[in-house]
Amino acid sequence: MALSVDAGFDTFFTRLVPLASQREAAAKHRASVETSLSQAFGVHLFREIGSSFGHGTGVRGYCDVDLLVSIKGPRPNSSDTALGWVKSALQSSFPYTEVVVRRPTVVVKFKQGTETWEVLPGFITTRGDQKTPVYDIPGAASGWMDTAPTAHLAYVNEINKLDHVAGGAKKLARLAKAWKYYNNVPVSSFYLEMRAAQYVSTLSSFVPVWDMCGLLEYLHKIQLAAMNDPRGAAGRFSAYSTPANGVIALSKLSTGAVRARKALDAHKNNDPATAFYYLDLLFGGRFPAR
Incomplete structure (x- = not known):
C-alpha cells in the first residue's frame, strides 16, 4: 500500500535520527578535542550546545557536534585572536585533519x-x-556577540514539551535542518532551530506538511531577519555569516517555500503523488518514495 503524506513524514523522521555508531564515534573524539584545548590554554568548562546528538535535533550524516569552550582569562580585543588560539591548538593535535x-x-x-x-x-x-551563564563569543562576521546556551536549550525543550504540539519543536527544527543540509543552504542551524521553536509556540497542533510550509513561508516573509533572544538573556543573532551567504540563502529559501506550498496544496487536494513529488524536491531527493 502506498504511503500517505503523514506516513511519509513518519518514515522520514526515522531516517533523520543520527545512528548510534555516529554518537559513539563523536563521544570518542570529544575527549581528544577537550584534551587538545585544555593543554593549550586554561579552560573553565566544555559545554555541548546547538544540535548535538543528545539534544534531539541533529540530522543523520550531518550532525555537527557544537562544543563551546569557556576560556579562562580576559577576553582578547579581537575575536579573531580567540579563533586563532583554538585553531592553532587543534591543528597541532590533529595535523592530518582539516581544521578551518x-x-x-x-x-x-x-x-x-x-x-x-x-x-x-x-x-x-x-x-x-550560575543558572543562565552568558558568554561573549565571536560574531557571525566580526567582533563579539553574546549567547546564553543553557537558556536557548531550555527554551526549545520547553516548547517541545507542550502537550498540544507533541514534540513538534524539535521535529520541525530537524526538518528545517534537513532542508538546509540537503540543499546546501548557508544559513545557521542554530537560527533555524530557534525560529522553528518560536513558530511552533504559536501553533495549536503540529502537522509536518502544514508546518514545514508555514515555517519556510514565514522565514521568507521576514527575509531571514535577525532574531531577538526569546528569553532575553542575550542579544540578537543572525541567520547567516556574510551578505553573500544571505543572498544565496534567501534565493534557496524562496525556492523551498514554493515547493513546500505546492506539496501542501497537493496534500489538501488529495493528490499524494504530487505532494510526494514536491516534498522530494524540497528535501533534495531524500524524502521517502511513495
Missing part, C-alpha cells in the same frame, strides 16, 4: 568531513548568573 575557521566557530573535519566538530570559543561575562 568558519565563523563563529573553528571546524574540525574528522573522517574527511563525515564527522564535524564546531568549536566555539567563549568568555564568561557578568551579565548572566
Whole structure:
C-alpha cells in the first residue's frame, strides 16, 4: 500500500535520527578535542550546545557536534585572536585533519568531513548568573556577540514539551535542518532551530506538511531577519555569516517555500503523488518514495 503524506513524514523522521555508531564515534573524539584545548590554554568548562546528538535535533550524516569552550582569562580585543588560539591548538593535535575557521566557530573535519566538530570559543561575562551563564563569543562576521546556551536549550525543550504540539519543536527544527543540509543552504542551524521553536509556540497542533510550509513561508516573509533572544538573556543573532551567504540563502529559501506550498496544496487536494513529488524536491531527493 502506498504511503500517505503523514506516513511519509513518519518514515522520514526515522531516517533523520543520527545512528548510534555516529554518537559513539563523536563521544570518542570529544575527549581528544577537550584534551587538545585544555593543554593549550586554561579552560573553565566544555559545554555541548546547538544540535548535538543528545539534544534531539541533529540530522543523520550531518550532525555537527557544537562544543563551546569557556576560556579562562580576559577576553582578547579581537575575536579573531580567540579563533586563532583554538585553531592553532587543534591543528597541532590533529595535523592530518582539516581544521578551518568558519565563523563563529573553528571546524574540525574528522573522517574527511563525515564527522564535524564546531568549536566555539567563549568568555564568561557578568551579565548572566550560575543558572543562565552568558558568554561573549565571536560574531557571525566580526567582533563579539553574546549567547546564553543553557537558556536557548531550555527554551526549545520547553516548547517541545507542550502537550498540544507533541514534540513538534524539535521535529520541525530537524526538518528545517534537513532542508538546509540537503540543499546546501548557508544559513545557521542554530537560527533555524530557534525560529522553528518560536513558530511552533504559536501553533495549536503540529502537522509536518502544514508546518514545514508555514515555517519556510514565514522565514521568507521576514527575509531571514535577525532574531531577538526569546528569553532575553542575550542579544540578537543572525541567520547567516556574510551578505553573500544571505543572498544565496534567501534565493534557496524562496525556492523551498514554493515547493513546500505546492506539496501542501497537493496534500489538501488529495493528490499524494504530487505532494510526494514536491516534498522530494524540497528535501533534495531524500524524502521517502511513495
